Amino acid sequence: MSKNILVLPGDGIGPEIVTEAVKVLNTVNEKFNLGLTLENGLVGGAAYDVHGTPLPEETMSKARAADAILLGAVGGPKWDALEDRELRPEKGLLGLRSGLELFGNLRPAILYPQLADASSLKPEVVSGLDILIVRELTGGIYFGKPRGIRVLENGEREGYNTYVYNESEIRRIARVAFESAMKRNKKLCSVDKANVLEVTVLWREILIEVGKEYPEVELSHMYVDNAAMQLVRAPKQFDVMVTGNMFGDILSDAAAMLTGSIGMLPSASLDKDNKGMYEPCHGSAPDIAGQGIANPLATILSAAMMLRYSLNEVAAADAIEAAVSKVLDQGLRTGDIWSAGMEKVSTEQMGEAVVAALL
Ligand SMILES: NC(=O)c1ccc[n+]([C@@H]2O[C@H](COP(=O)([O-])OP(=O)(O)OC[C@H]3O[C@@H](n4cnc5c(N)ncnc54)[C@H](O)[C@@H]3O)[C@@H](O)[C@H]2O)c1
Ligand SMILES: CC(C)[C@H](C(=O)O)[C@@H](O)C(=O)O
C-alpha cells in the first residue's frame, strides 16, 4: 500500500537539508520497496511569500491526509519585522503542531563515537551518551491564553503569556515518557519548576500518579535550572527526560551540543496514534543559508525516525542510521562537526555520501 509523505522544506537552510533527506528517502524507498510517495508543500516564510499566510489551508489539508510529514525549518530575518505576529513563519510550524495534535515530541541526543572530538564536553563525560528528551509540544506557555502586549493605564506597555497545563495534557505526555522509559533503561527524570510555578506542582503530582502504572520505572524529579546544569556537568546520569514545551525547547538545544552540533539532533512530533511530523531540532540558520554548508544529518536522521515511528519500516530506518555512522567513519564532516584530520564536505556531499553508503 502506498504511503504518502508530505515534504515541507520551509525557509533558510530548510530546502538545502531537506533536498538531501529526500535523496536518502528515495534511496531506501527503492531499496526496500517501501511504496512511499513524496509530495511537496509550503510552510513558514516560503508560504507567506506566496499565499500571505505561513500555514495555507492547502498545506494543512495535505498534512492531515499524509501518513507522515518531513519538515526542514522555518523563519528568518526577512519575516521578523512582520507586524502581525500571527503571520510570522514560526506560527506556521506551531499551527501544524497544534492543528495535528502532535503533543509528543521526542528529541534523542545521541553522541556518535566518531564525534567525541566535536562535543562541547570532555570525551570521558560524554562518551556513550544516549538521552531521550520527551517534550510536551502543544501546550504550556507556548499556547496558553491570555497572551499579548497591552498598554497599561500609565501608558506603559506590558507583555504577558500564560503558563498553563491541564491534567489530561500532562497525563498524556507522561504516558509517552513512561512508555519510552519502558523501552529503554526504565529511568525517567521529570523536569519542572515546582518550587516556584503552580502549573508544575500539578505536573509533578500527575507524573507521580501516572508513575504508579509503571512501577518498574525509576521516576525522579529535578528543577529545570539544576537540570540545565546537570546536562552539561554529567549528562550520562539521564536516560529519558520529560518536560514541558518551553523547558524542553531550551534543554534540547543544550543537549544538542553534547552530541557535537545542533545539526545532529533529529526529532519526532507524534499524535496519540503515532502519526507524526519529523524535523531537525535546529532552525533555519539564516547565518549560513544559501552557502551549501549546513549539516543535513539531523534531517536525514529525522527521516529515519519517520520510518521507525510512523511507517513501521524498521529495517529502512536502521539502514539510514547505519549509513550515517558509516559516513562519519569515513571521516566526512560538515563544518559544524569538523575537527582536525577530517574531510570537510558540503551539505550535498554529505547527503550523497549517505546515499552511497546505503547502496
Ligand atoms: N523547527 C524550526 O523550524 C526552528 C527551530 C529553531 C529556530 N527556528 C527559527 O530559525 C531562525 C534562526 O534561529 P536561531 O538562529 O536562533 O537558531 P538556528 O538553530 O537556526 O541556528 C543556531 C546556530 O546553529 C547553527 N546551525 C543550525 N542548524 C545547523 C545545521 N544543520 N548545520 C550547521 N549549523 C547549524 C546556525 O548556523 C546558527 O549559528 C529563527 O527565525 C527561528 O525562529 C526554527
Ligand atoms: C521555531 C520555534 C517555534 C521552535 C520551538 O520553539 O518549538 C523551535 O525552536 C524548535 O525547537 O522546534
Ligand SMILES: [Mg+2]
Ligand atoms: Mg528550539
